[in-house]
Amino acid sequence: MGVKKFVVGxxxxxxxxxxxxxxxxxxxxxxxxxxxxxxIHGLDKAMGLKDTSLHVAGFIYGIxxxxxxxxxxxxxxxxxxxxxxxxxxxxxxxxxxxxxFELTVLxxxxxxxxxxxWLCQLAPFIKKDHFNPRSTDDTFVMAIECTDKTNEADAVxxxxxVGATEVSVQYRETGxxxxxxxxxxxxxxxxxxxx
Amino acid sequence: MSLLRYESQVRPPIxxxxxxxxxxxxxxxxxxxxxxxxxxxxxxxxxxxLLLFGVVSIVVEVIYxxxxxxxxxxxxxxxxxxxxxxxxxxxxxxxxxxxxxxxFRQGWRTGVNRAAEAMTIFAVMCAGQFPIWxxxxxxxxxxxxxxxxxxGPLWVNFNSPLLWDxxxxxxxxxxxxxxxxxxxxxxxxxxxxxxxxxxxKMFYGLAAFGWxxxxxxxxxxxxxxLVLAGLSTPLVLSVHxxxxxxxxxxxxxxxxxxxxxxxxxxxxxxxxxxxxxTLLLITRKVLxxxxxITIEHIEVMNKVIVLTGSxxxxxxxxxxxxxxxxxxxxxxxxxxxxxxxxxxxxxxxYWIMMGCNVLSPQVFWSKKLRRNLLLTFFMSILVNIGxxxxxxxxxxxxxxxxYLPSSWxxxxxxxxxxxxxxxxxxxLFFVCYFLFSKFFPVIAIAEIxxxxxxxxxxxxxxxxxxxxxxxDEFAHDNVHHDDHH
Numbered sequence: 001m002g003v004k005k006f007v008v009g010x011x012x013x014x015x016x017x018x019x020x021x022x023x024x025x026x027x028x029x030x031x032x033x034x035x036x037x038x039x040i041h042g043l044d045k046a047m048g049l050k051d052t053s054l055h056v057a058g059f060i061y062g063i064x065x066x067x068x069x070x071x072x073x074x075x076x077x078x079x080x081x082x083x084x085x086x087x088x089x090x091x092x093x094x095x096x097x098x099x100x101f102e103l104t105v106l107x108x109x110x111x112x113x114x115x116x117x118w119l120c121q122l123a124p125f126i127k128k129d130h131f132n133p134r135s136t137d138d139t140f141v142m143a144i145e146c147t148d149k150t151n152e153a154d155a156v157x158x159x160x161x162v163g164a165t166e167v168s169v170q171y172r173e174t175g176x177x178x179x180x181x182x183x184x185x186x187x188x189x190x191x192x193x194x195x
Numbered sequence: 196m197s198l199l200r201y202e203s204q205v206r207p208p209i210x211x212x213x214x215x216x217x218x219x220x221x222x223x224x225x226x227x228x229x230x231x232x233x234x235x236x237x238x239x240x241x242x243x244x245l246l247l248f249g250v251v252s253i254v255v256e257v258i259y260x261x262x263x264x265x266x267x268x269x270x271x272x273x274x275x276x277x278x279x280x281x282x283x284x285x286x287x288x289x290x291x292x293x294x295x296x297x298x299f300r301q302g303w304r305t306g307v308n309r310a311a312e313a314m315t316i317f318a319v320m321c322a323g324q325f326p327i328w329x330x331x332x333x334x335x336x337x338x339x340x341x342x343x344x345x346x347g348p349l350w351v352n353f354n355s356p357l358l359w360d361x362x363x364x365x366x367x368x369x370x371x372x373x374x375x376x377x378x379x380x381x382x383x384x385x386x387x388x389x390x391x392x393x394x395x396k397m398f399y400g401l402a403a404f405g406w407x408x409x410x411x412x413x414x415x416x417x418x419x420x421l422v423l424a425g426l427s428t429p430l431v432l433s434v435h436x437x438x439x440x441x442x443x444x445x446x447x448x449x450x451x452x453x454x455x456x457x458x459x460x461x462x463x464x465x466x467x468x469x470x471x472x473t474l475l476l477i478t479r480k481v482l483x484x485x486x487x488i489t490i491e492h493i494e495v496m497n498k499v500i501v502l503t504g505s506x507x508x509x510x511x512x513x514x515x516x517x518x519x520x521x522x523x524x525x526x527x528x529x530x531x532x533x534x535x536x537x538x539x540x541x542x543x544x545y546w547i548m549m550g551c552n553v554l555s556p557q558v559f560w561s562k563k564l565r566r567n568l569l570l571t572f573f574m575s576i577l578v579n580i581g582x583x584x585x586x587x588x589x590x591x592x593x594x595x596x597x598y599l600p601s602s603w604x605x606x607x608x609x610x611x612x613x614x615x616x617x618x619x620x621x622x623l624f625f626v627c628y629f630l631f632s633k634f635f636p637v638i639a640i641a642e643i644x645x646x647x648x649x650x651x652x653x654x655x656x657x658x659x660x661x662x663x664x665x666x667d668e669f670a671h672d673n674v675h676h677d678d679h680h
Contacts, residue, residue, distance in 0.1 A: 014648075037216060037385070038641040039413040049411055054418045058426075076341065076350040085354050098359040098437050102366040105430045109370040109423060113377060116419045117404070120412045122380070126405035133388035135408050136381065138216035138644075 003171050005146040006032055007155040008131045009164025010139045014040055017140045020162040021046045024144065027158060032145040035135035054119070058112040065107025069100040131170060143170075208652040209303050211486040216644050220385060223636045223643070226482040227386060228395075231633055234481060242625035249619010252612040253328055261331045263612045269604040270594045274613040275325045277586040281466070282322035282620065283364065283438055284459070284582060287431055288467025289315025290371060293378075294427035297420070302650050303495055305642040306487045309382075310478060311471050312375040313635075317627040318470070319368045321620035326360070328616070356440040363437040370430055374423045377416070380406045381641040398634075435463045442589065448529035449593035452517065458510035465503035465552070466582035468496050472575035474628065476568060478637055487638050490566050497565040500578065504556030507585075511553060525598065533592040540606055541592045544584050551581020 011017040017034070021043070024031060031047055070093075077083065078090040088095075117123060135141040142164065144155055152169055159167045214222075231239075256263045266273050289311040296304040327336055339361045341351050351358050384406035387399035406412070439455035472493065479488040518530040534545040555577050558564045565571070596603045631637070648654045664672070 033407075034410045035408040036410065036413065037220075037408060038381070038644040039417050040410075043410050044414040047410055049414060052411075052415045052418045054415050055422055058422045062426075072341075073353045077353060081347050081350055083350075083352070085352065088354070092354055095354040098356075098433065098440070099353055099362045101429075101433055102359075102362040105426045106366040106369060109373055109426055112419055112422060113373045116377070116415055120409075120415060122404035122406060122412075124401050124404060127400065128405040128407050130407035130409070136385040136388045136406075137220045 003173055005152070006131070006170050006172060007144040007146060007150075007152065007159055007167065008170050009142050009144075009159040009167040010132060010134070011142065011164055012139060014140070016163040017142075018043070018046055020142070020159075020164065023162045024142070024158070029150070029155060029158070030145045030147060032143040035130045035132070035141040035143075037136050037138060037140075040140075052119075054112060054116060057115050058108045061111030061115075062104045062108035064111075065104040066100055068107070069103040070096065073099065129172060206650075207491050208650055208655045209306060209489060209491055210643060210647055210651040211489050213653040214486070214647060214651055216647065219643050219647060220389070220640060222484070222486065223382075223638050223640050224386060224389060226484075226632070227634065227636055228389070232481070235629065235633065238625065239629045242622050242629060244622070245618050246622030246626055247619075248615045249617075249622050252615030252619055253324075255612050256328060256616070257333060261329065263610060265607055265610050265613065267604050267607065269597045269602055270591060270607045272590050272594065273607055274587075274609045274617060275329045277583065277590050278617050278620065279322050279325035280438055280459075280586045280590075281579075281583050282318045282325075282624075284435065284463035284466045284586075285470045285579070286315040286318035286322065286367070286371070286467065287435060287460070287463035288471050289313070289318075290367075290374075290427050290431040291464055291467065292471070293374060294424040294431065297424040298428060302646050303492055305639055305646055306489070306492050307471060307475055307496070307638075308642070309375075309378065309635075309639045310475060310632075310637045311467075312371065312378070313628065313631045313637075314467075314470060314474060315371050316368065316375060317624045317631075318467075319364065319371065320627070321624050323364060323368070324616075324620055324623075356437065356444050359437045360441060363434045367430060367434045370423070370427055374420075374427060377419060377423070378639060378642075379635065380404055381408065381416070382636045382639060384408065385640055386636065432460055435459045442593075447593050448523070448525040449518075449533070449589065451526070452514055454510055454514050454517070458507065458514070461503050461506040461510065462552075462582060462585060465500060465507055465556075466579055468499050468503065469575040469578035469582070472496055472500070472571055473579070476572050476575070478632060482632065482637065484638060487643060490568075493568065493571055494562075494565045497559045497571060497574075500574070501556050501559035504552055504578070508553035511549065529593055529596070533596055534588060541588070541595070544588050545592065548581055548584040548588050551577050552585060555581070 011020065017040075021031065021034065025048065034043060034047060036043070073096050074091065077092075082090050084090075085092075121128075130136070130141065131143050132139060132141045142159070144150075144159065146152060146155065146169075156167050156169065210219075264273065264275065266275075289308075292304050292311040293308045293315075296308075327333060330336055339351060339358065341353075380403060383399050383403035387396065387403045390396045390399055436456040436459065439459035442450035443452060443455040445451060475488050476493070479485050515530055515535070518526045521527070532539055533541060536542050537546060555574060558570070558574070591607060594604075595607060
């Protein structure tokens with residue numbers, strides 16, 4: 001398994017973090033990720049991340065729910081087993097609106113949450129590494145991925161110059177994000193030796 | 196940045212005290228990480244006792260049948276369906292706070308949404324018990340699901356409001372649970388990363404799903420929350436609308452009215468906010484979270500209570516007027532003789548309803564009284580008593596006198612097992628709430644941090660300078676001209 005090298009710096013203020021993200025990108029470094037304790041609006045744009053298309057997925061799931069409800073009820077009550085309810089037509093669409101609506105919402109919600117978990121690779125027992133456990137408390141943690149061309153010392157110095165504190169170099173196995181809570185995985189904040 | 200964060204001093208701060216991000220984490224995690232207090236144990240044990248009473252009541256009902264309840268020939272629905280509608284209604288405030296107020300960008304919701312959403316889920320769990328055990332032969336409960344069966348297959352009646360209810364309540368429960376839990380993930384990760392004990396690392400490691408706070412994940416999380424809020428908003432309106440259809444689509448005098456859907460939804464929000472007040476007044480005191488659930492939060496919720504209480508009041512008067520104006524003899528009789536007439540067998544329940552729901556919330560027109568915690572607590576209980584009686588009035592006073600005087604029923608009083616079942620759902624509700632408040636953060640940590648620099652007390656003070664500036668100075672100081680894009 002390969003090992004990647006990261007230069008990691010901590011920020012304590014959004015007003016420092018935003019310009020820093022711009023400068024780091026402008027200098028040509030590859031930002032692996034910025035870990036924050038709460039959503040910071042505009043940070044995704046500043047980092048150059050594309051918009052998510054989760055909404056579109058939600059819409060498709062919703063439409064699937066609508067079609068499922070209408071087609072199933074139509075088939076059950078007009079084709080498979082016709083029952084005369086108080087002399088009303090077999091195809092009584094207005095009476096099916098409540099269930100159609102509920103299934104639309106149910107499909108959209110369940111589908112979106114599952115897609116969200118899949119995209120972010122979130123599930124019970126999954127262990128991931130975010131370089132500094134304080135990034136779920138009060139610290140914004142920026143990790144710069146070192147490529148073949150990156151000069152480690154320069155990157156550390158640069159990150160310090162844009163306002164990061166406690167800048168360190170850390171190594172991570174590729175594929176660690178799918179690791180599990182067992183003895184083989186690296187505990188939070190611990191470094192592993194370069195291969 | 197500071198321009199984006201600026202908010203007028205006209206709005207009071209919604210996080211009190213001098214806080215930074217770390218202090219927010221410390222404050223909200225403290226009750227979760229501390230040992231349970233004596234008060235917690237006492238409350239928990241009482242709740243478990245109530246729950247056991249409920250279990251015994253249900254066991255008796257299952258063994259001997261619904262004959263153990265005092266339901267009779269015309270009163271086929273009594274306490275059970277009253278309690279069902281009451282609990283479903285209570286759940287509505289949670290979704291209103293978490294979804295509708297999110298869409299309306301109401302910052303104050305962040306202090307109370309997590310607990311209110313939990314309340315929604317527990318209330319819906321309690322509500323679901325009543326129709327299920329009311330079936331009598333509960334082992335056949337799965338008959339309500341449309342599955343291929345050997346009876347034809349004979350499908351369920353998709354045209355029936357009772358089946359709509361099955362879909363509405365189960366969808367509502369599922370969506371509320373997903374909304375609540377996806378919001379909890381970042382906060383559980385905070386607890387995981389602070390955990391010192393082994394079982395805590397295990398438990399929160401499992402529960403947090405490996406959340407890291409990656410920017411991309413936050414971007415998706417925000418999109419998910421927004422769409423779930425957008426879905427929950429019509430959903431919550433649909434749920435109580437469908438519950439009201441259980442009554443409104445029938446031909447029983449007192450039920451057969453078109454005003455029911457909006458009237459039920461307003462009543463649901465009304466009773467739900469009252470329950471949120473009851474829970475949060477205790478929670479903020481016991482867990483020491485007065486800086487996050489401030490007097491401002493209490494006051495805003497009291498404003499919602501007086502608004503929805505007045506809507507409910509108008510609905511009561513409108514249906515009374517329509518009963519008279521419609522010239523339908525049965526309808527007018529149901530209102531005039533079964534409800535308004537104080538000397539009729541159930542006249543007292545109508546006037547308890549009117550007193551608790553329409554008259555008493557009017558005290559909240561006074562700002563001083565809205566900010567009185569003791570009165571708020573008292574009122575929150577009173578409103579829920581009133582809202583319970585609303586459902587009792589609708590169900591029992593419409594059913595106990597049928598079209599034929601010969602089938603008018605005898606006076607309906609619940610048996611001990613009906614009362615026990617109701618008490619049992621209180622047990623279930625509070626057992627869940629006590630466990631939630633012990634093991635989960637009762638306030639959304641990440642969301643509080645998100646609004647802290649805009650709405651926090653100490654941060655708002657920093658804007659005094661901007662408040663005194665004229666526009667040109669303000670723009671000069673705050674707008675950054677960046678040539679690089």
